[in-house]
Amino acid sequence: MYIYIHIPFCNCICSYCDFCKMLYNKKYINDYLDSLEKEIKSRYKGELIRSIYIGGGTPSSLSLNELERLFNIIKIFNIDNDYEFTIECNVDSLSIDMIKLFSKNKVNRVSLGVQSFNQDILKILNRNHTYEEVYKVINNLKNNNINNINIDLMYGVTNNIDIVKQDIDYFLNLDIPHISCYSLIIEDNTILSINNYKNIDEDIEYEMYKYIENKLTSKGYIHYEISNYAKEGYKSIHNINYWNNGYYYGFGLGSVSYIDDYRITNTRNINKYNKCLFISDKEYEDINIRxxxxxxxxxxxxxxxxxxxxxxxxxxxxxxxxxxxxxxxxxxxxxxxxxxxxxxxxxxxxxxxxxxxxxxxx
Ligand code: SF4
Structure with a gap:
């Protein structure tokens, strides 16, 4: 079985983001972790777990104490010997102490929201880090035996393909085994859409996609899903289960589970969630839908x-x-x-x- 756990808190809000998230606010977190624990205890039936994925939001926005609490909750899971345990992090909040805490608690894969190394692009996306900071964080992970590292990269933010080429070169310098490359989609109700930010030219976007594919495959990365590339042995076990339409539990605000042919959607309202009113929708999927x-x-x-x-x-x-x-x-x-x-x-x-x-x- 596969587990997704959602941590909806972020230190700042990216301009393109339509995920289920909110600004970090200490007053919600203890209640949230209490409810998360209750939800897990009430639904998990002791299955053997092949993969845990803590996503967000930004799980690394939590303090060390809060993360320690989260890892204690997770101890309930019966984890397979051969497991994948991923946590999503942002570069600016990932300290050495946090990485040590991850290692101590069986995390063996980290996914970093990078999006770009170019300061103009990062400004548009409302993100803040430098290449040197990314490089340092990745070295810290490697020095603590976390070598299975992904970065998310975004292309198609502007029409300038040279920036994309440079971003891919920067990625290759990092010497890590996985990258997810997504084109910018301007979703409704995001800062970009409110500011009327426009999509780039479709032909240029396609040129960027082909450039990325050719460059990464020429460097030994396997293109294994529309947006994902990995070195041999590093494909994401967790995400492959999604693409195989396999069952999984989703715990936490706004998360979705797929169990015994039911698609179960959790509430996106933190007040309801913190009162343990977890589920907002449950639908049976008949054979045609499946x-x-x-x-x-x-x-x-x-x-x-x-x-x-x-x-x-x-x-x-x-x-x-x-x-x-x-x-x-x-x-x-x-x-x-x-x-x-x-x-x-x-x-x-x-x-x-x-x-x-x-x-x-x-
Ligand atoms: S993209 Fe990630 S880090 Fe940025 S606001 Fe959304 S959830 Fe938070």
Missing amino acids: MSNDMILGLRKIEGISISEFFDKYKKDIREVFSIDDLLKDNILIIDNDKMYINSKYIYLSNDILLRFLDIVN
Whole structure:
């Protein structure tokens, strides 16, 4: 089983962010951790845990004492010998003492929200760090035996492709095994959208995507999901479970669980959450929804979907469930032995392609 835990607090608010988050406020945290503990104790049934992912928000915005409390809560989980334990951090809040606390508490993967190394881009995103600070934090992690490190990088903030090229060079200098590269999406109700910030030219954005893909794969990174690249042995076990449409628990404000074919969504209202009114929605997913999700999520992986595994799960042939003849004829979708995947030429456009699989044919 897989566990996601949401820590909704941040030290400052990024201009593009539409996640479930709020400014760090000490008065909420103790109650929040109390409720989180109650939620976990009331729902977790003792399953063996393959992966824990603490995300946010910014988990590293918590104080050392608060993090220690969180790690004590997590001791309830029955963790597999071969496990992945990730925590999301921001560079400016990740101290040496915090890293030592992570090591002591079985954290073996850190994901850093970096987005860019360019000061003009960081200003637009309302983030604040320098390359030297990122480099130092990464060295500190490595010196404490946390070598499985990801950074999130954002492209398409401005039309300047040279900045993207420079950011990728900076990333390569860090010598870490994983990167997630996302293009800027201007979501409603974010600071950028309120300020009427405009999307960049689509052709330039595509050029950036191809540049990143070519450069990273030429340096030995495996492109394994639309936005994710890893060195051999460092693909994110936790995220692969999402793309396999596997079950997982989500604990904490605004988090989502997928258990026994129910999609359970937690409240985004901290007052309700702190009164232990955790769940805001619970929906059963019938076989058609499940097959659609397998297709839509599975085709995000570059290796695609296993036709035989789909058959074992649903007793149906995936080629007959979805209308894919045109996509196969046009070489947009490829079947190679047991695998069905999107042609790499079209993977950048995959969101449009994947939407078609909301419809089940048979
Ligand atoms: S992007 Fe991350 S750090 Fe920035 S406001 Fe959103 S949750 Fe907080």
